[in-house]
Amino acid sequence: xxxxxxxxxxxxxxxxxxxxxxxxxxxxxxxxxxxxxxxxxxxxxxxxxxxxxxxxxxxxxxxxxxxxxxxxxxxxxxxxxxxxxxxxxxxxxxxxxxxxxxxxxxxxxxxxxxxxxxxxxxxxxxxxxxxxxxxxxxxxxxxxxxxxxxxxxxxxxxxxxxxxxxxxxxxxxxxxxxxxxxxxxxxxxxxxxxxxxxxxxxxxxxxxxxxxxxxxxxxxxx
Amino acid sequence: xxxxxxxxxxxxxxxxxxxxxxxxxxxxxxxxxxxxxxxxxxxxxxxxxxxxxxxxxxxxxxxxxxxxxxxxxxxxxxxxxxxxxxxxxxxxxxxxxxxxxxxxxxxxxxxxxxxxxxxxxxxxxxxxxxxxxxxxxxxxxxxxxxxxxxxxxxxxxxxxxxxxxxxxxxxxxxxxxxxxxxxxxxxxxxxxxxxxxxxxxxxxxxxxxxxxxxxxxxxxxx
Numbered sequence: 318x319x320x321x322x323x324x325x326x327x328x329x330x331x332x333x334x335x336x337x338x339x340x341x342x343x344x345x346x347x348x349x350x351x352x353x354x355x356x357x358x359x360x361x362x363x364x365x366x367x368x369x370x371x372x373x374x375x376x377x378x379x380x381x382x383x384x385x386x387x388x389x390x391x392x393x394x395x396x397x398x399x400x401x402x403x404x405x406x407x408x409x410x411x412x413x414x415x416x417x418x419x420x421x422x423x424x425x426x427x428x429x430x431x432x433x434x435x436x437x438x439x440x441x442x443x444x445x446x447x448x449x450x451x452x453x454x455x456x457x458x459x460x461x462x463x464x465x466x467x468x469x470x471x472x473x474x475x476x477x478x479x480x481x482x483x484x485x486x487x488x489x490x491x492x493x494x495x496x497x498x499x500x501x502x503x504x505x506x507x508x509x510x511x512x513x514x515x516x517x518x519x520x521x522x523x524x525x526x527x528x529x530x531x532x533x534x535x536x537x538x539x
Numbered sequence: 540x541x542x543x544x545x546x547x548x549x550x551x552x553x554x555x556x557x558x559x560x561x562x563x564x565x566x567x568x569x570x571x572x573x574x575x576x577x578x579x580x581x582x583x584x585x586x587x588x589x590x591x592x593x594x595x596x597x598x599x600x601x602x603x604x605x606x607x608x609x610x611x612x613x614x615x616x617x618x619x620x621x622x623x624x625x626x627x628x629x630x631x632x633x634x635x636x637x638x639x640x641x642x643x644x645x646x647x648x649x650x651x652x653x654x655x656x657x658x659x660x661x662x663x664x665x666x667x668x669x670x671x672x673x674x675x676x677x678x679x680x681x682x683x684x685x686x687x688x689x690x691x692x693x694x695x696x697x698x699x700x701x702x703x704x705x706x707x708x709x710x711x712x713x714x715x716x717x718x719x720x721x722x723x724x725x726x727x728x729x730x731x732x733x734x735x736x737x738x739x740x741x742x743x744x745x746x747x748x749x750x751x752x753x754x755x756x757x758x759x760x761x
Contacts, residue, residue, distance in 0.1 A: 356577045385691065440606065440659075441662075459679065466608060466610065467606060470629065
């Protein structure tokens with residue numbers, strides 16, 4: 318059995334389970350995002366800010382994917398939001414089967430919006446569907462504007478890109494126009510927001526966009 | 540055939556090829572490093588600075604690992620240093636077989652020090668030996684001080700950790716003591732340098748350390 322055959326079988330099995338997860342989410346009208354980025358780009362802080370902004374309007378749940386431990390899940394649990402931790406045990410991404418197991422630990426009948434925070438990795442998570450409505454990615458300015466061209470798959474697969482740590486842009490010579498241009502060359506439909514999770518700048522546009530997505534989805538389920 | 544069996548077979552085959560690579564490097568007394576980090580932590584800039592500092596003393600070659608394209612290899616080639624590009628075609632790390640193929644494109648009889656720059660990924664590259672003398676990793680301050688605890692394998696496998704972008708530390712609330720403490724808890728023998736590839740601060744200690752490593756190795760081969 319060749320290496321490529323094995324990988325394809327793994328991905329096919331994953332896609333099938335992702336479709337099953339999606340059917341469960343649709344039955345309960347839950348809008349689901351798969352949040353991806355490099356390590357330290359600001360995923361957990363974005364989740365915290367998004368919960369604070371939208372918790373009055375939607376019932377939110379979180380699945381936290383990490384290689385080990387519960388640092389991020391502890392941060393979310395401190396907000397009194399239902400959260401389940403996936404420990405991948407060395408694995409570099411979450412997959413549909415891990416999410417299926419985590420779903421068993423959430424009250425899906427009391428949820429409108431489920432955020433899956435993936436393992437910090439700009440490569441592998443983009444290959445694995447989990448049953449999400451949308452893949453959401455973060456690129457932080459210290460990573461550099463060459464990242465869309467060098468790691469194209471995640472930019473290709475994502476519906477929205479948040480360019481985070483805009484407050485650091487002056488200190489890191491971040492070429493915003495190059496990042497935007499290269500990302501849009503890979504994915505012309507990509508929605509891009511320039512934000513700083515630290516200062517809050519630009520986040521309102523993200524909150525409005527994701528709220529509209531949730532409401533359009535909920536209407537489509539009626 | 541279970542998933543774990545497949546992975547183990549892949550790693551066993553990789554280790555065998557890594558040993559064969561190592562035998563070739565030893566026959567030619569080439570000191571080899573495997574440079575790893577998250578995307579955008581500063582690997583290519585560190586390679587450029589290290590070449591500038593040590594090219595008068597050692598004959599240096601570079602293998603550049605990227606998912607696609609030749610951006611980083613172009614930067615190294617501009618320094619008039621022999622460089623071979625590995626394109627992983629979506630793959631999230633370089634492995635021993637890719638390095639073996641790249642070695643065919645280098646004049647190993649005219650080389651003392653070979654730098655392998657891995658794909659930007661804090662997870663997967665640490666699992667794959669390539670025949671290196673030492674794994675070298677970078678953590679950049681904007682990624683945050685929680686990274687050793689969250690991504691322990693690379694810190695465990697590396698001989699040296701460069702904490703880069705120290706010039707940004709004041710803007711990103713980087714807890715240097717926590718990063719050092721947690722990294723050393725995972726790997727008590729880890730050698731740690733605090734550097735800024737942008738300003739040059741701290742790099743002399745790295746140049747001295749790597750020079751000593753190269754010379755100790757060359758003496759051991761006589």
